[in-house]
Amino acid sequence: MEKAHDGFDEDFGLSGLTQKFQDPAPVEDAAAATAVVEAVADQFEGAYSWQLLEDAQRLASSSLSDEVILTLWLGATRGYFDPTVHAMDGRSWLRGIAEVCVVRIRRDEPSFVPAEPARPDHPELRPAVLDEIRAVGPALAEAGMTSLHADPLPGLVPALERAVAEVGADLGFRLFLRALQAYFVRISGTTHRRLLELGERLGYNQFVVDDGCLNVWPELD
Incomplete structure (x- = not known):
C-alpha cells in the first residue's frame, strides 16, 4: 500500500501531520481537527494520504498500549491537541485519520481497499x-x-x-x-x-x- 516518500521535501505522514497541531491556537473540536487532517491528506494532489494512512494504521495496529500511543502524539505536538479532551482515545483518533485518508485515496482510486499495514521496517x-x-x-x-x-x-x-x-x-x-x-x-x-x-x-x-x-x-x- 505504501508509496515512496522520497519525493517529499518536508516532513510527511503522521509526523508531518503533528506539525499542523503545534500552533498554540487550540483546535476547538473534533470536527475542526478532522478538517486539519483532510487538508493535510489532500497535499501533493493526495499523494500525502498514502503515507499518512500507512503510519496511522501501523501505529493503531501495533502492540503499543493506548497510553503509549497518546504519549507519542502529545510529545510530537507538545500537547496542543489532546484527543482525550474531545472524547477520543489514541487509537480512535488514529482510526479517524486513517478513514480520512481512505476517503481521499478513493477520490482517485474508487476501488481502493486498505491492506494490512507493513511489518516493522528497517x-x-x-x-x-x-x-x-x-x-x-x-x-x-x-x-x-x-x-x-x-x-x-x-x-x-x-x-x-x-x-x-x-x-x-x-x-x-x-x-x-x-x-x-x-x-x-x-x-x-x-x-x-x-x-x-x-x-x-x-x-x-x-x-x-x-x-x-x-x-x-x-x-x-
Whole structure:
C-alpha cells in the first residue's frame, strides 16, 4: 500500500501531520481537527494520504498500549491537541485519520481497499535510532516535564523507544525528530550530523530531518 516518500521535501505522514497541531491556537473540536487532517491528506494532489494512512494504521495496529500511543502524539505536538479532551482515545483518533485518508485515496482510486499495514521496517537501523534517542533522552525527558507551555508528559522517551522497537525505525525516528522540535531541545552539531545521516539512510530529503527548527548548538560538542 505504501508509496515512496522520497519525493517529499518536508516532513510527511503522521509526523508531518503533528506539525499542523503545534500552533498554540487550540483546535476547538473534533470536527475542526478532522478538517486539519483532510487538508493535510489532500497535499501533493493526495499523494500525502498514502503515507499518512500507512503510519496511522501501523501505529493503531501495533502492540503499543493506548497510553503509549497518546504519549507519542502529545510529545510530537507538545500537547496542543489532546484527543482525550474531545472524547477520543489514541487509537480512535488514529482510526479517524486513517478513514480520512481512505476517503481521499478513493477520490482517485474508487476501488481502493486498505491492506494490512507493513511489518516493522528497517530493522538494521533500529539500534542507531535508539542510540540517538537515548543520547538525547535526559534533555528530552526534562523538557517534557518542565515545559511552560504544556502539561508534564512523563514516559515520552520510553514511548519513543518502544515505537522504534515495535513499530519501526522510520516512524519512530520521525516522531523523535518532531518531539525534539516541539520541545526545542538543544542538540550538538555532531548529533545533528548523525541525525541527517540517519535520515539519508532512511531515504529522506534533508529537510524532512531538519527544516530549520532543530535547536542545534555546535558549542555542545
